[in-house]
Structure formats: structure tokens, C-alpha cells
Amino acid sequence: MGSNTTFLLALPNRTALKGGVLDPTANKRKEEGGWPQNMKKLSEINTGFIGTGAMGSALIKAASKATDKIFITSRTKENRARVAKELGVTEAEDNISLTKLSDIVFLVVKPAQLDAVLHEIKPHCDGKILVSAAAGIKLSSIRAAIGGAKPAALIRVMPNIAASAGESMTALAVEKPASETEKTTIEEAAELVRKLLISGGLVERVDENLMDCVTAISGSGPAYAFIFIEALADAAVSLGMPRRAAYKFAAQTLKGASTLVLESGRHPAELKDAVCSPAGTSIEAVCALEAGAFRSTIIEAARNAARKSRSLAAGPAAAVPH
Numbered sequence: 001m002g003s004n005t006t007f008l009l010a011l012p013n014r015t016a017l018k019g020g021v022l023d024p025t026a027n028k029r030k031e032e033g034g035w036p037q038n039m040k041k042l043s044e045i046n047t048g049f050i051g052t053g054a055m056g057s058a059l060i061k062a063a064s065k066a067t068d069k070i071f072i073t074s075r076t077k078e079n080r081a082r083v084a085k086e087l088g089v090t091e092a093e094d095n096i097s098l099t100k101l102s103d104i105v106f107l108v109v110k111p112a113q114l115d116a117v118l119h120e121i122k123p124h125c126d127g128k129i130l131v132s133a134a135a136g137i138k139l140s141s142i143r144a145a146i147g148g149a150k151p152a153a154l155i156r157v158m159p160n161i162a163a164s165a166g167e168s169m170t171a172l173a174v175e176k177p178a179s180e181t182e183k184t185t186i187e188e189a190a191e192l193v194r195k196l197l198i199s200g201g202l203v204e205r206v207d208e209n210l211m212d213c214v215t216a217i218s219g220s221g222p223a224y225a226f227i228f229i230e231a232l233a234d235a236a237v238s239l240g241m242p243r244r245a246a247y248k249f250a251a252q253t254l255k256g257a258s259t260l261v262l263e264s265g266r267h268p269a270e271l272k273d274a275v276c277s278p279a280g281t282s283i284e285a286v287c288a289l290e291a292g293a294f295r296s297t298i299i300e301a302a303r304n305a306a307r308k309s310r311s312l313a314a315g316p317a318a319a320v321p322h
Contacts, residue, residue, distance in 0.1 A: 046071060047196060048102030050095050050117055052083040055133060056108035058164035060087055062200025063106075073098045095120050104129040104193065111137050111312045115145055122146040129189045131155045135215050136312025139175050139208060153189035158211055158219045163200030169218035170197055173208040212313075216305035224301060229254060 047067060049060050052074040060083065064070055070089040074080045084091045092098035099105050099121040109117055111134045122145070130151045132142055139154050159170040174190050177183035194203045206214060229250045236246035261268055276283040289295075 045069065045103045045192070046101055047104045047106070048072070048092065048098040049106045049108055050074070050098060050121075051106075051108035051133075052079055053108070054161055055159065055163075056106075057083050057087070058161050058168070059106060059108060059133070059159060059197065059200065060089060062159075062163045062166070062168070063196045064089060065199035066196050071098050071101060096124060099124045099128065102128065104131060104196070107132045107134060109134060111135055114142075118142065118145040122149045126150045127152050129153045129155065129193065131157055131193055133157050133159065134312075135219065136212065136309040138313055139173070141313070143175070153186045155190060155193055156208060156211060157193065157197065158214045159197065159200060160219050160222050162222055163197070166199060166201055168197075168201035169221075170201060170203045171206045171211060171214040171218065172197075172203055173206055173211055212306045212309040215309040216302040220302070220305045224298065225254060 045067070046069045047063055048071045049056055049063075050073055052060065052072055056072075056074070060070060060072060064087055068088075070087075071092045072080060072084060072089055073092040073095055074083075080091050083089070092101065095117060105121070105125065105128055107114060107117060107130065114132065114134045114137055125146060126149055128151050130142070130146075130153070132139075132155070135158070137156075139156055142154055154175050156173045157170055159168045162168045163170065172190060172194060174186050177186050190205070194205075197203050229247065232250035232253070233243070233246035236249060237243055241249070257271075260266075260271060264271070272286070276286060
């Protein structure tokens with residue numbers, strides 16, 4: 001990432017560190033309302049992550065390849081300390097101190113936890129870029145939850161756990177701007193978030209109405225792939241292959257097939273046909289998959305995931321018991 005790239009951001013003053021942990025009393029930030037106007041370099045931007053679970057850690061790892069100004073917090077100090085040590089990032093004392101310091105705040109928490117986090121940080125998010133990775137929660141619901149706060153931009157992302165290996169398929173959606181000024185700021189913010197996440201894999205802009213689909217396909221998709229790898233490896237073991245080798249053969253086979261689809265531009269059915277010789281071994285296996293409703297089971301699994309994502313769309317306030 002070029003360090004000379006500039007973005008329209010209102011940045012807080014730098015906050016001092018004490019022993020690798022943020023000191024929330026140092027260089028108290030002056031809050032400013034409205035849309036940001038002063039230009040700052042990417043290298044000067046602080047990025048915060050609220051949430052250090054599997055997905056949060058994957059995104060932190062990806063972003064750490066683009067910047068060294070990363071600050072994290074989570075519900076448990078032990079987990080926060082472990083992630084900070086493993087990934088070489090800085091702990092914040094709590095969500096409020098992290099939000100005050102950061103220019104971009106990633107909300108990588110479960111949908112049922114989002115309302116409480118937003119309620120906590122909303123007095124401090126003016127001029128910030130808020131990025132939610134919570135499944136199903138619409139930007140309009142997040143906007144309603146923060147009330148009169150004036151973040152620079154609200155963005156939704158849906159990555160997957162493969163970001164930790166640099167192979168995520170991440171979707172990014174933004175609010176519809178109310179003016180040309182807001183449009184410029186939102187576009188700058190979206191590009192900045194994209195550049196932060198690109199080290200984690202592919203990043204594509206989508207309309208927000210596709211986010212439930214994205215959640216079902218690429219967000220949850222690694223779980224389906226892991227089950228397939230495990231099943232293929234079990235088959236290998238049943239045929240005499242050692243377990244460690246079985247996982248390697250199965251995983252590399254899926255990786256190779258995926259790479260071929262992406263790089264060749266050929267239809268998956270065409271590639272499948274190229275593998276299946278007449279009266280050969282592969283077509284016998286495909287017949288067994290068809291007999292077991294392999295395709296329709298995958299389709300229904302993804303449709304179930306999308307339905308669940310849509311069920312969360314009532315918003316963070318509806319997801320948290322009060």
C-alpha cells in the first residue's frame with residue numbers, strides 16, 4: 001500500500017501509550033461534528049477493532065499487513081492480550097478509549113452484541129468511519145442505533161475466516177449518500193477500508209441488498225468447504241491413506257480446483273466434464289453425489305443461512321434483550 005495515498009478524514013490527536021496499552025487520559029480528543037474536510041495520509045490513520053474472536057483476529061491479521069497503527073479491545077482481557085501478543089498490535093483499555101483514539105472502528109462482534117457496543121461508543125464516534133461485520137444488521141439499523149451521532153461513514157463488510165490466510169472473499173457495502181459532499185467522503189472511506197482489507201484476500205463492492213446472499217455464500221461458505229475436506233479425508237483414510245496426508249490431499253485438491261475456476265474463466269461444469277472421462281472413476285463418483293442430492297443439499301444449506309441472516313435484519317436493538 002502506498003504511504004502517500006490521502007483520504008478525507010478528520011483525525012483525532014495521538015493518544016500516548018503506557019506499557020503497550022492505551023492511556024485514555026492522554027491528549028484528550030476534541031470532538032468535531034459534521035463531515036470531515038482535512039486531508040490526512042493513510043500512514044497517519046489509527047484503526048481500531050472491537051472484537052478479537054475468530055473473525056476479528058482474521059481481520060486484524062489482514063489489516064496489520066497494511067498498517068502498524070492497530071488497536072484492539074474485547075470482552076476478555078486474556079483474549080485481548082493473547083491476540084495483541086500474537087499479531088503485534090496494541091491493546092486499548094476499553095471500547096470508549098479505543099473509539100476516541102481510532103479513525104476507523106471495526107465492529108467485529110456478534111449481531112446480538114452490536115446494540116450494546118453502539119450504545120457505549122456513540123457519544124464518541126463523530127467523524128469516525130464505523131465498519132460493521134455483524135451478519136444481518138442493516139446500515140439503516142446501525143444509523144438508528146447511534147441516534148444523533150455523526151460518523152464520517154457507515155460501512156458493512158462480510159469477510160470470512162480465510163482472511164487470516166490472505167484468501168478471504170470479502171464484500172463491502174456503503175450507505176447511499178444524501179449529498180455530493182457525503183458521496184465523496186463515503187467513497188474515500190470505502191476505498192480506505194478496501195485497502196486495509198485487501199491483504200486478507202479479494203474485496204468486492206456490492207449493494208447492501210446482496211449482503212444476506214454474501215453471508216450465506218462466502219461468509220459461511222468456509223464451513224461447508226471444511227466439511228467437504230473432512231469428508232474427503234475420511235474417505236482417503238478408509239482407503240488406507242494416513243490421516244495427515246489425507247487432509248493435505250483433500251485441502252490442496254479444493255484449493256487447486258478453486259484456483260482453476262478463478263484463473264481460467266471457464267465454467268465449473270466445463271471443468272467438471274474435463275475431469276470425467278467416459279466410463280471412468282470420476283463420473284462414477286459424480287453419479288454417487290447426484291444420487292445423494294449433493295447439489296440441492298448445498299443450495300438449501302446456503303438458503304438456510306441467508307434466511308437466518310435476514311431474520312437478524314430487525315436490527316441490533318431487536319437482537320439484544322433489554
